[in-house]
Amino acid sequence: MAKPVYKRVLLKISGEALAGGKGTGLDFEMISSVCDVIKECLDMGVQVGLVIGGGNFWRGAKNSGGKMERTRADHMGMLATVMNCLAVADVCEQKGIPVRVQTAIEMRAIAEPYIRGRAIRHLEEGRVVIFGAGTGNPYFSTDTAAVLRAAEINADVILLAKNVDGVYTADPVKDPTAVKYDTISYDDVLAQHLMVMDSTATSLSMDNHIPVLLFALKDPRNIIRALCGENVGTIVRE
Numbered sequence: 066m067a068k069p070v071y072k073r074v075l076l077k078i079s080g081e082a083l084a085g086g087k088g089t090g091l092d093f094e095m096i097s098s099v100c101d102v103i104k105e106c107l108d109m110g111v112q113v114g115l116v117i118g119g120g121n122f123w124r125g126a127k128n129s130g131g132k133m134e135r136t137r138a139d140h141m142g143m144l145a146t147v148m149n150c151l152a153v154a155d156v157c158e159q160k161g162i163p164v165r166v167q168t169a170i171e172m173r174a175i176a177e178p179y180i181r182g183r184a185i186r187h188l189e190e191g192r193v194v195i196f197g198a199g200t201g202n203p204y205f206s207t208d209t210a211a212v213l214r215a216a217e218i219n220a221d222v223i224l225l226a227k228n229v230d231g232v233y234t235a236d237p238v239k240d241p242t243a244v245k246y247d248t249i250s251y252d253d254v255l256a257q258h259l260m261v262m263d264s265t266a267t268s269l270s271m272d273n274h275i276p277v278l279l280f281a282l283k284d285p286r287n288i289i290r291a292l293c294g295e296n297v298g299t300i301v302r303e
Contacts, residue, residue, distance in 0.1 A: 067293040073112040073188060074292065075215035076103075076224045077208065080121035080149055082282040089121050091152055098285045100156045103193060107162065111292060112188040114218055115195045116211040117153060119145025125203075139203035143170060146207060150197035151175065163192040169201030169210070181217050188218065208262035212269040212277075223270065223277045224291050225262070230281035231299035232261050246299045254301055261301055276302040 078099065085092025106113050125142035126135050150166050157164040165187050166176040176197060177183065187194045199210040208225075215223045232254070233243040251271035254261050261267060261279055270277050280287045280298025290297045 067295075069106075069109050069111050069292040070294040071111065071221040071292055073114070073218065073220050074106075074222055074224050075114045075116065075211055075218065075220040076226065076288065077116045077211035078118070078226045078282060079228065080118040080145065081228055082226060083117065083149055083153070084121040091121065091149070093152075093156065095285075096153055096156050097160075099282070099288075100153065100160050100162060102285045102288045103157065104160055104162050105289060106292060107191060107193070109292070112191075113193045114184070114188060114214060114220060115150075115153070115193060116207055116214055117146055117149040117195065117197070118207040119143070119149060121145075122148060136203040139199075143198040143201070146199060147172070147176070147197040150195045154195055157193060163190075164195060165192050166195045166197055169196070169198040172198075184214075185218055194218075206263050206266060208266035209269060212262070212266045212273070212275065215275050216269070216273045220275065223275055224288060225277055225279040226282035226288065227279060228281065228283070229279070230283075230297075232259055232279055232301065234259075236260075247296060248300045248302065250303060251301060261299075267301070270301070271303070274303060276300055 085095040119142050122145035123141050125139040129138035154164045154166050167179040168176045169179050171178045184194045196214050199207050231245040233245050235243040237243040254267050278291050278300045287297050
């Protein structure tokens with residue numbers, strides 16, 4: 066078995082990826098496959114923190130179409146992420162994976178409040194920690210939440226699992242001549258306005274020197290390949 070090149074990772078999964086081919090809601094076959102891979106990561110001795118988006122239910126200001134106050138629309142998006150967190154946690158537990166959900170907004174009846182020291186302790190004890198409700202603040206994406214949590218728990222890398230298999234010179238759906246990068250710098254991502262993450266998340270990862278590896282979740286085993294240093298997706302770094 067190949068050995069992992071990272072000890073502690075922050076895995077960011079988009080809400081759309083959890084919906085599988087349906088686009089909305091939850092695809093439990095996809096979630097089961099992801100949880101199987103997460104269990105394999107733990108068996109390899111890797112500590113896993115997880116941030117999940119909410120776009121399969123609600124995308125804040127984008128879905129409100131300007132008909133809601135931005136802060137309230139974003140709060141709805143935070144609640145959407147928590148629904149995803151609970152679903153993934155439940156499937157993890159069914160598979161015998163020790164897991165804790167922590168939320169940036171307190172909702173003690175269903176999850177722990179986010180406490181950095183407690184999260185790190187859970188990771189050290191071999192538990193998966195799922196971080197919900199984004200940063201707890203409006204106007205920030207879950208990509209930014211992923212970078213923030215990665216910095217706080219001292220993660221070695223951010224594994225960004227999305228519906229696209231890497232970073233391209235242009236949108237590959239719109240431009241068939243777009244070329245995929247194997248590696249690219251934070252500065253180039255920002256200068257070329259490439260949609261790896263939003264600019265706030267990219268700047269935060271650059272300022273804290275955290276590499277970001279973007280790959281497609283369509284094959285969940287890409288997570289293992291990324292952990293073991295295989296050439297999957299695109300890595301963004303200094």
